[in-house]
Amino acid sequence: MTDPAKPAPKLPPTHDSHGKAARVLEENNVDHELLRRKLGELAKDIRTEFKQTVIYTTRETIARALEIVCRDPELNFNMLCDITAVDNLRRDDYDPSRRFTVIHIVYSIPNNKRIRFETLLGEDDPRIPTAAKVYKGAAWAEREVYDMFGVTFDGHPDLRRVLMPDYYEHHPLRKDYPLTGRGERDNFARAEELA
Amino acid sequence: MGIEEMIPSLAGDGLITTQVNKVIGWARKNSLWPYPFGTACCAIEFMATASSRYDLARFGAEVVRFSPRQSDLMIVAGRVTMKMMPVLLQIYSQMAEPKWVISMGACASTGGVFNTYPQIQGVDQFIPVDVYVPGCPPRPESLIDGVLKIQQIIDGQAERGEFTRPTVEAN
Ligand code: SF4
Numbered sequence: 016m017t018d019p020a021k022p023a024p025k026l027p028p029t030h031d032s033h034g035k036a037a038r039v040l041e042e043n044n045v046d047h048e049l050l051r052r053k054l055g056e057l058a059k060d061i062r063t064e065f066k067q068t069v070i071y072t073t074r075e076t077i078a079r080a081l082e083i084v085c086r087d088p089e090l091n092f093n094m095l096c097d098i099t100a101v102d103n104l105r106r107d108d109y110d111p112s113r114r115f116t117v118i119h120i121v122y123s124i125p126n127n128k129r130i131r132f133e134t135l136l137g138e139d140d141p142r143i144p145t146a147a148k149v150y151k152g153a154a155w156a157e158r159e160v161y162d163m164f165g166v167t168f169d170g171h172p173d174l175r176r177v178l179m180p181d182y183y184e185h186h187p188l189r190k191d192y193p194l195t196g197r198g199e200r201d202n203f204a205r206a207e208e209l210a
Numbered sequence: 211m212g213i214e215e216m217i218p219s220l221a222g223d224g225l226i227t228t229q230v231n232k233v234i235g236w237a238r239k240n241s242l243w244p245y246p247f248g249t250a251c252c253a254i255e256f257m258a259t260a261s262s263r264y265d266l267a268r269f270g271a272e273v274v275r276f277s278p279r280q281s282d283l284m285i286v287a288g289r290v291t292m293k294m295m296p297v298l299l300q301i302y303s304q305m306a307e308p309k310w311v312i313s314m315g316a317c318a319s320t321g322g323v324f325n326t327y328p329q330i331q332g333v334d335q336f337i338p339v340d341v342y343v344p345g346c347p348p349r350p351e352s353l354i355d356g357v358l359k360i361q362q363i364i365d366g367q368a369e370r371g372e373f374t375r376p377t378v379e380a381n
Contacts, residue, residue, distance in 0.1 A: 179292075179328070180292060180293045194326060196326070196327030200329060203295050203296070203335075204299070205336050206299055206336060206337040
């Protein structure tokens with residue numbers, strides 16, 4: 016039993032991982048004014064959420080915005096951490112025009128700064144321009160998003176599936192895809208039939 | 211007791227009489243060449259079984275071959291996904307007859323805890339399995355027991371298909 020009158024023992028700084036994580040997030044924040052100056056019309060909606068800098072973009076603005084943050088010598092976001100997506104289908108406030116959120120996370124190695132871009136896409140037309148022209152490493156991350164969510168990337172050099180086999184027909188991380196699949200895993204010939 | 215004991219002129223000459231099947235079975239069961247189809251954690255346990263502490267060589271099955279054309283015992287050790295299943299089928303059909311299959315571990319036998327869209331729920335849906343080794347992963351002793359059961363099948367003490375998977379009522 017701990018004595019409620021006694022304060023909790025203070026952890027040595029090396030063990031205070033939660034505090035350290037919070038500090039790192041704060042260090043990674045980018046000045047909103049600087050971003051507004053550089054991106055102008057492209058970034059109307061800049062926020063700090065959970066201590067992280069987020070820019071809400073659209074299909075029309077995302078490619079240009081990525082190009083600027085990558086090429087601008089002052090911003091210098093020279094590394095693409097990841098491209099991923101979220102299917103919003105099961106959200107309470109779901110609306111078919113906001114079915115998918117595509118997320119680009121970029122990081123600046125020289126400045127130790129990080130930005131997340133979020134782009135909403137509609138259900139009937141989930142298309143977004145590729146980032147592979149700016150960040151070469153985007154190509155495979157986009158193939159994964161295409162494979163799992165069925166979001167297509169316009170101008171992508173080679174948009175094929177990367178995890179699931181080529182003959183597979185669905186996009187399994189969509190929320191309307193059942194967890195155990197639609198019988199694909201049971202559809203093979205027995206060895207005796209092949210012989 | 212062989213016929214040689216009844217013929218006094220043959221006694222003591224080192225002759226025995228037996229059946230060809232028995233001799234071939236005796237040779238086969240003591241020189242199994244396993245092909246490890248290792249796709250996950252169970253394969254690590256297979257390595258432990260094959261190496262010196264448990265020493266599968268005591269049962270003549272230490273010559274692990276990575277070519278299906280040289281092996282006669284396939285040990286499916288690990289998860290098999292939809293993308294891997296055509297590979298498993300092809301490798302199985304490349305093995306020369308006679309061939310036997312051990313399904314090692316919960317994943318290969320039933321899908322294990324991975325009841326998801328890409329995961330094959332038991333390789334025995336698609337290839338014939340002779341012995342199932344339960345466990346997650348099975349201990350090396352269990353796998354050795356599985357190999358001994360294969361030996362029983364080979365020398366005719368047990369029938370093929372005798373060691374079937376117990377069926378569980380789905381709820
Ligand atoms: S049965 Fe257990 S140990 Fe074997 S492959 Fe599956 S999860 Fe891994």
